[in-house]
Amino acid sequence: MQLFNTLSRSKETFTPLTEGRVNMYVCGITAYDYCHIGHARSAVVFDVMVRYLRSKGLEVRFARNFTDVDDKIIKRANEENSTSEAVSEKYIAAFYEDMDRLNILRADLEPKATQYIGEMITLAKHLIDTGHAYATPSGDVYFRVRSFAPYGKLSGRNLEELQAGARVAPGEEKEDPLDFALWKGAKPGEPTWDSPWGPGRPGWHLECSAMSEDLLGLPLDIHGGGQDLVFPHHENEIAQTEAASGKEFSRFWVHNGFVQINSEKMSKSLGNFVTIRDIFGYCLPEVLRYFLITSHYRSPLDYSTEALDEAEKGIRRVYAALAQTEDVLAGTKWSPAAAPKELTGELTDLESGFFQAMEDDLNTAAALGHLFGMVRLAGRVMEDKGLRKSIGGKEILERIQANFAEYASILGVFDTAPAEFLTTLRDKKAARKGIDASKVEGLLVARQEARKNKDFAESDRIRDELASMGVEVKDTPAGAVWDVA
Ligand SMILES: [Zn+2]
CATH class of the missing domain: 1.10.730.10 (Isoleucyl-tRNA Synthetase; Domain 1)
Known part of the structure; x- marks a missing residue:
């Protein structure tokens, strides 16, 4: 099978490292809102990939995580006067509802970031010990990007061009604007865990490195996600895992393309944001x-x-x-x-x-x-x-x-x-056009009655009434059937 590898920017022949077995990891959702069509696309793409590889007789071990601690979740929890835990639980449940209706198979492994805090701390500590990361006086830990020479290999960016766009935000104690957070020291109103650097919480990128290695081992055969994750998320995952382990992180990097709404980039600010639930209404x-x-x-x-x-x-x-x-x-x-x-x-x-x-x-x-x-x-x-x-x-x-x-x-x-399927689709179209299905059924019974009584004027009248409602009637040996025009 040919598979496009973002890392080599070319199609390559895909064979798993261990014959007959595929280790596959896909970055899941950050659980702070309902899933949108971009999530639906990524889920369907990788679901088809897993199903297809299995149909070829390969044993696929598929992991997809939930990010349940993150800036966006904390913000949403504060807005809703709730907790991060309650917010992420609510949207993980909504994720399952949407994905089940989309016929997405459950992943074999569905870890949550908060279940892997210990592994993340171990990984960050190891990166500090090997000179790839450093802790700051306020209890943050940063990855030292310049310590990992291949940084940028996935996204094809070089450090000079990244340097030009990088800024240090107020309050950040980075050695270099390129560095990214592995651990964030505690701030008021945030969930925290104890660590060697004081109370805090993990940075987003760290969880996928910790969970994928723990659950699947290195190297992965396939690491996937949406194209928007190539930089910085996947670039940073590679830096963390490869700097810490000295091993290749994933042999194939597979990314699905963007979804545009009416030919425009989807964004909340443009107001063209479409959730899966909105679409299921249609x-x-x-x-x-x-x-x-x-x-x-x-x-x-x-x-x-x-x-x-x-x-x-x-x-x-x-x-x-x-x-x-x-x-x-x-x-x-x-x-x-x-x-x-x-x-x-x-x-x-x-x-x-x-x-x-x-x-x-x-x-x-x-x-x-x-x-x-x-x-x-x-x-x-x-x-x-x-x-x-x-x-x-x-x-x-x-x-x-x-x-x-x-x-x-x-x-x-x-x-x-x-x-x-055809009946369900017909009813969906009827509902969309405001056609009352029970009224249609009633008219069909009346039409049948009129025909039995040879009252053809009445049966024609009913047929015209149905037509004016946008309903098409077909007479079959099994009786009259209707559809939406
Ligand atoms: Zn990830």
Whole structure:
């Protein structure tokens, strides 16, 4: 498998250090607010990566942390007249709710920073003992950036350019503006722990170095996160871990691209900040997940409701084809004709295309293209009167159905029963457009009654009323079904 490594700025062949086993660590959330679409993207990207590696028979040990002590959490706790602990607990619970609905598998290891204070203190002490860090009179500990020669290797920045932009904030006792905090001495109103430098709390970067080494060992096979973490967070993690251990921290560094909102950078100040919950108010969680894999994970992703609508149409097409496939397979008497060779050959190409795309730096966008090829192929089989009743056609449809079950477990979409998905989607669209589903059902019963009584004027009137509400009615052998136009 080819995987883009931020460290080498190129695609490399990914093989785990220990055959058959992958150690993977992804930086999790700072639990001070509801998760936004950027978190959703990162979660889905690495969830697909874990699922795909497992589908290849690799045993993946996956750790994702929670930052539960941090400036932002403390600020939020003070604003809400609460404690850091209560704030982080609340937003970790919200994280699980959102991620479960997005069909994100739980990580094997989900450490919280506050569970690793002892390990962080040990690491900071070791860095002081080896000359890579120093304590200040007020009880802060800083990493001495110039003591670690490769600093900047991940982000491609050099010290001179960083020096030019670095400032020492008032009250900081840094030797060098480049240095970053490993430990922060106690300030009033903050949670603190005892340390050799007096009471205080860890700096943000330290936790990932301490937890990943403790839980997974060095080197990691894959360290991941959003692109915004490359600098300074991951650069600092590398400095801490490699300076302390003398070992390589991670063999692969994988970063997902940004999410833009209507082509603008998402930020709270621009007011274009979208939480996962906001989006679930608009579309089904599975539609959001599908939308997030429609572009390659390293590309910027442009979020808009129009883009969600497009994704919704796309996934609906897949489910409609799967539902129709189910119906055809359930209700057909088969004639003993084989499928034309070119059709089975086309299907084989699409199947290998899916895996080639996934092997090529997890290109889900291209992989989905092959799935749509299968949807079209199923459509061609079902539209062909002869083929749809032949054993050959049946074999193609069954193969496509089985493929989708396999891809569903890798992509985490297409795993709902087709009829259920279509009904749920219809109800979501109805709610979005203010259509009262129970009123529609009532009108359909009245229409049925009118038709039974041969009152065609009334049944036509009801049909027009439904149409004016934006409801489409289709009569099937099983009765009338409705959808939102
Ligand atoms: Zn981290």
